[in-house]
Amino acid sequence: MANMDPIKVINDKCVGCTLCVKSCPFGAITMENKKALIDTTKCNLCGACVEVCKFDAIVIEKKEKEKIDFSLYKDVWVFAEQKKGKVQSIAFELLGKGRELADKLGVNLCAVLLGDKVEGSCKELIERGADKVYLVESPKLGAFQDDPYTKVLIELISKYKPEIVLCGATTIGRSLGSRVAVKLDSGLTADCTGLDIDPEEKILLQTRPAFGGNIMATIISPDNRPQMATVRHKVMQEADADPSRKGEIVKENYSDEIYTTRTRLIDVFEEIEGTINLAEADIIVSGGRGLGCADNFSMIKELALTLNAAVGASRSAVDADWIPYSHQVGQTGKTVCPKLYIACGISGQIQHLIGMKSSDVIVAINKDPEAPIFSVATYGIVDDLFKVVPLLTKHFKTMLKK
Amino acid sequence: MKIIVLVKQVPDTTDVKIDPVTNTLIREGVESVINPFDRYAIEEAIRIKERIVGSEVVVISMGPPQAIAALREAISLGCDNAILLSDRKFAGSDTWATSYTLAQAIKKLGDFLVILCGKQASDGDTAQVGPGVSMHLDIPQVTYVKKIEKIDAKGAIVERMTEEGYDVVETPFPALITVVKEINEPRLPSLKGKMRSKKAEISVWTAEDLACEDKNIGLDGSPTRVVKIFSPSPREGGQMLEGEPEETSKKLVDALKDVVIG
Numbered sequence: 001m002a003n004m005d006p007i008k009v010i011n012d013k014c015v016g017c018t019l020c021v022k023s024c025p026f027g028a029i030t031m032e033n034k035k036a037l038i039d040t041t042k043c044n045l046c047g048a049c050v051e052v053c054k055f056d057a058i059v060i061e062k063k064e065k066e067k068i069d070f071s072l073y074k075d076v077w078v079f080a081e082q083k084k085g086k087v088q089s090i091a092f093e094l095l096g097k098g099r100e101l102a103d104k105l106g107v108n109l110c111a112v113l114l115g116d117k118v119e120g121s122c123k124e125l126i127e128r129g130a131d132k133v134y135l136v137e138s139p140k141l142g143a144f145q146d147d148p149y150t151k152v153l154i155e156l157i158s159k160y161k162p163e164i165v166l167c168g169a170t171t172i173g174r175s176l177g178s179r180v181a182v183k184l185d186s187g188l189t190a191d192c193t194g195l196d197i198d199p200e201e202k203i204l205l206q207t208r209p210a211f212g213g214n215i216m217a218t219i220i221s222p223d224n225r226p227q228m229a230t231v232r233h234k235v236m237q238e239a240d241a242d243p244s245r246k247g248e249i250v251k252e253n254y255s256d257e258i259y260t261t262r263t264r265l266i267d268v269f270e271e272i273e274g275t276i277n278l279a280e281a282d283i284i285v286s287g288g289r290g291l292g293c294a295d296n297f298s299m300i301k302e303l304a305l306t307l308n309a310a311v312g313a314s315r316s317a318v319d320a321d322w323i324p325y326s327h328q329v330g331q332t333g334k335t336v337c338p339k340l341y342i343a344c345g346i347s348g349q350i351q352h353l354i355g356m357k358s359s360d361v362i363v364a365i366n367k368d369p370e371a372p373i374f375s376v377a378t379y380g381i382v383d384d385l386f387k388v389v390p391l392l393t394k395h396f397k398t399m400l401k402k
Numbered sequence: 403m404k405i406i407v408l409v410k411q412v413p414d415t416t417d418v419k420i421d422p423v424t425n426t427l428i429r430e431g432v433e434s435v436i437n438p439f440d441r442y443a444i445e446e447a448i449r450i451k452e453r454i455v456g457s458e459v460v461v462i463s464m465g466p467p468q469a470i471a472a473l474r475e476a477i478s479l480g481c482d483n484a485i486l487l488s489d490r491k492f493a494g495s496d497t498w499a500t501s502y503t504l505a506q507a508i509k510k511l512g513d514f515l516v517i518l519c520g521k522q523a524s525d526g527d528t529a530q531v532g533p534g535v536s537m538h539l540d541i542p543q544v545t546y547v548k549k550i551e552k553i554d555a556k557g558a559i560v561e562r563m564t565e566e567g568y569d570v571v572e573t574p575f576p577a578l579i580t581v582v583k584e585i586n587e588p589r590l591p592s593l594k595g596k597m598r599s600k601k602a603e604i605s606v607w608t609a610e611d612l613a614c615e616d617k618n619i620g621l622d623g624s625p626t627r628v629v630k631i632f633s634p635s636p637r638e639g640g641q642m643l644e645g646e647p648e649e650t651s652k653k654l655v656d657a658l659k660d661v662v663i664g
Contacts, residue, residue, distance in 0.1 A: 005490065006621055023631070041466055045494030045621055048631040060494075063622045083566075143569075146543055171564050175545040178533035182498060187625030190497075190528035209634065211413070211525055218630035262542035264572040266559065271567035279565050283662070307662060325548070325584040326563065331524060332438055332583045340661045357637070361661050363654065377640040379657060381650045391651035396662065399655055 006061050007045055009036045013057035020049035020058060025215065073163040073225040076102040079153070079176070080111045080125055080133075081168055083143075087113070087121045089238065089280055090168035092128050094231060096239035097195055098166055099129040101204070104197040108132055110162065114152055116142035119249070126247030128239040134160070136252050140259035143268065144172045147261040150179045156252065157184060162226050164204050166195075169230040170279065181228050187221025188228040191335075193235045193358070194218075203227065212331060212354040233279045234337045235358075271326065278310045278329065283340045286312030286329055286356075287322075290345020290366060290385055294322035299386070300344060303393045306402060312336070312356075314346045330355035342392075344385045348373025365389065403454065403555065404511060407447045407461045407481065408504055408519040408535065409440040411472040436472045439520020442581045445588040446550065447518050448480040454555055457515060458482040462507055464492060464500060470604055478591035478599035485511075489608040491620045497526075499623035501534025506612040508539060515555060517578040521546055529580070536578035544571050548584040 016034035028042035029049060036049075036058065050058045078098045080091040095111065102109035111130040113121060115137060122133040136152050153176065157165065165180075167173035169191045181188035194207035198220075204227040206219045221227045278284060285307065287300040297311075304311045312329040313322070329336055331351035341359035346352060348364070348371055356362070357376045364377035365385045374380045381388055396402075414435045436444070447459045461476040463469050464487040473484035487507050495503065508514060517536075522529035529545070536543035548568060549561040557574040563582055573579075591599070609619055616622060643650040643657075 006494065025631070040490060040493070041468075043493060046631070047628045051630055060621065062627075063617070150537075171546050171562075174529045175533050175543070178497070178501075178530040179537040179543070181530075181625075182501060182534045182537040185498070185625065187627075188497065188530060189626055190526075190530055205629075210527070212527075213634060216632050216634050217628050218632075219626050220629050221625045222627065224625040262574055263544060263577075265569055266572055267570040268564075269567040269570070277565040325582075326567070328583075335527075340658065361658070362637075362640075363658070374640065374642070376637055378638070379654055380640055380642045381654065382642065383647055383650060387647040388651050391647055392655060395651055395655040399659065400662070 005040050007038055007040070007043060008059050008061070009038060010057050010059065011035050013055045015055055015057075017054070019052050019054065023048045023052040025211070067223070068225060070163070070225060073161045075108045075110050075160070075162045076105065076164045077157075077162040077166065077226070078109070078111050078130070079165065079167040079173065080113045080121075081170060081172055082113065082115045082118055082121065085115060085118050085121070087124060088168070088170075090170060090173075090231075090233055091125070092238040093234070093236040094166045094168065095125065095129045097231065097236040099239060101164060101195060101197055102131075105163070105202060107163070110134060112153065112156060114141045114149060116140075122247075122249045124241070127241040127243055127245050129245070130247050132248045132250055134250050134252060136254065138254075138259050140261070143265055144176075145261045145263060145265055146175060146179065147263065148259045149176055150183070151258050152254065153180050154183050155254065155258065157226060165226045165228045167228070167230045169232045173230050177228060177230050184226070186224050186226055186228050187219075188230070189219045189221070190230050192229045192231045195229060195231065204229065209358075212350070213357060232335070232337065234282075234339075271324070278312060278327065278334050278336050281310035281336070281338050283307045283309035283342070284312045284329070284336060284338045284356075284359075285309050285342045285344065286314065286346060287317055287344050288314035288346030288352075289316040289320075290347075291317065291322065294320075296386075297323055299389050299393075303342070303389055303396070306393050306396045306400065309340075309342075312341075314352050315349075343373050343377075344389055346373055347371045348376070403457045404514040405447045405450050405454075405457050405459045406508060406511070406514050406517045407440070407443050407459060407476070408517065408532070409444065409461055409463045409472055409476060410437045410523045410525075411435070411463060411465050411469040412437045412523055412525040434468065434471065436475055437520055437523045437525075439522060439524070439581070439583070441520075441588045442583055442585050443518040443520050444476055444479055444481060445586045446581055448589075449586065450516065450550070450553060453553060454515070460485065460511060462487065462504065464488070464495075464503055467606075470606075473604050474599040474602065475591070477602045478595040479589065480592075480595060484602065484604045486604055486606045487612070488606050491609045491614075491616070494621035494624060495619065496624035496626045497528050497530035497534055498625055499619050501531050502538055502618045502623060503612065503614060504531070505535050505538030506614050507607060508535070510607070510612060515575050516558070517576070519578075519580055521580045521582050532578055532580040539576075539578070541576050541578055542573050543578040543580075544573050545580045547579050547581050550585070
């Protein structure tokens with residue numbers, strides 16, 4: 001059976017350079033008599049070794065798929081998420097990147113908008129770069145529900161055949177995209193931080209962090225259409241609005257059957273206290289164990305309020321019940337990448353760093369000079385946060401004339 | 403009636419470090435653990451079992467033979483039965499092929515009430531496998547669940563986390579639910595559980611057992627392909643601000659002026 005395995009080392013080509021051994025994320029390659037030997041019980045066929053080998057000595061064989069006619073698939077689509085009729089900023093970020101991809105391919109950029117009485121928002125999407133907006137309106141599409149949204153998006157994609165579909169890596173986008181991709185046999189790459197078009201193959205290159213951001217992977221879906229990706233908040237530049245742009249609105253009507261849903265939305269609650277949501281915030285002020293008690297979070301909140309920022313927290317602050325879980329940043333909380341992240345009294349355990357280290361500017365305030373948070377900080381202050389944070393609030397107020 | 407939990411064995415990310423010289427992951431001494439989010443799914447499944455008479459918890463994992471350790475641990479925590487889906491043919495599966503394979507196993511098991519899993523795995527972070535399974539099985543799903551308000555053999559009312567707060571959603575069973583950390587506080591294994599887990603028989607199912615079509619599993623069933631793996635560019639060296647608080651806070655505010663006013 002061993003020779004049936006999809007991964008093979010071509011011994012004649014292997015020079016024993018050990019590059020593959022170092023590249024393997026699973027520790028599956030060893031050197032035996034100066035030739036690479038792959039332990040197939042550990043190998044996950046990820047392809048890291050194939051890529052790194054300069055001698056083409058490792059191959060992974062994949063059966064040729066029945067080719068579909070790719071020329072039938074055109075255009076770049078962006079799923080324009082709306083809540084209470086308001087298009088979310090992630091949609092503008094997707095339009096920004098989508099425009100670039102569509103121009104490289106020489107195709108149209110289209111937005112898909114599902115909702116109840118949302119036609120007025122089409123203009124906004126066109127101004128931000130959409131050549132076309134596919135609009136489906138129904139009272140049943142007012143708020144997101146898995147079943148009707150999934151069915152409508154599948155119908156639209158099947159009819160108009162886009163080559164690329166982008167969704168936000170939001171709670172809605174991740175739940176919706178996964179189901180649509182399964183139904184359409186499409187490849188879907190989660191949480192992309194980089195998207196580009198391969199200049200020769202004209203396919204989508206999707207780059208995303210893996211292993212908590214310790215490695216980056218570029219992924220393609222060469223044999224299926226559409227190529228689908230979800231994209232992280234705040235990574236792509238928002239498209240600017242140009243009121244003179246013109247575009248087309250394509251309305252689709254469906255019979256009631258498509259809107260049926262097995263789950264039922266009973267109620268919607270907004271609970272983020274005082275400050276806007278973490279995923280969309282440009283600035284986040286976070287507090288950790290160094291705050292000492294729940295009451296001291298008021299200091300963090302005041303600074304956040306001054307900066308119009310969201311309030312974040314480390315796991316230990318949440319576990320101590322100083323602040324609700326919805327504020328937790330890190331591996332078991334939220335992954336954020338704001339323009340500015342201010343960490344107050346957070347030591348910076350790896351699980352926390354995973355969730356915030358891709359922020360543009362990081363400020364760390366901690367009295368322990370050895371705290372790991374300083375390793376990712378753009379600016380660090382080793383001092384007592386109870387002295388520094390109120391002064392920051394004061395100086396920012398002066399600067400912002402508040 | 404079965405309550406099914408899907409778990410993944412992942413590297414313990416607290417141990418993941420990058421070798422500064424070779425810029426690769428250091429693997430020595432990295433332990434494998436149950437995906438942290440799946441622990442909440444296991445705990446919730448056990449709590450549901452305690453509320454619904456005559457139900458049992460079956461835990462399923464797909465992975466290499468060593469993933470059996472994760473299943474033994476799940477049994478020590480109170481799961482009744484465990485099944486490992488393991489076959490070299492599954493290697494290279496992306497989320498499409500993984501969700502197909504898990505769905506095939508669930509179809510084979512049959513007679514289930516609800517499927518629970520963590521919102522995502524801590525190594526891949528995709529959050530795609532749970533929803534994918536629900537689509538392959540054509541059952542309703544509720545993702546990012548932080549609380550089960552009401553549950554019986556017919557369905558549940560749950561709270562689904564959103565960016566702004568939460569939705570209250572009612573779902574009939576069978577359904578798939580993905581859970582977040584807030585939903586519960588997982589228990590530790592009991593002594594009795596530990597004893598049981600050592601002796602427990604864990605079934606191993608292969609592609610043939612699951613009547614999987616070859617074109618749908620492993621590399622061939624995976625529409626996505628990794629073409630490049632690289633280290634993220636390291637952050638630029640930071641700057642420490644020194645002096646008395648009055649001075650450092652002033653320096654910082656000046657340095658951040660452009661970012662804040664933007």
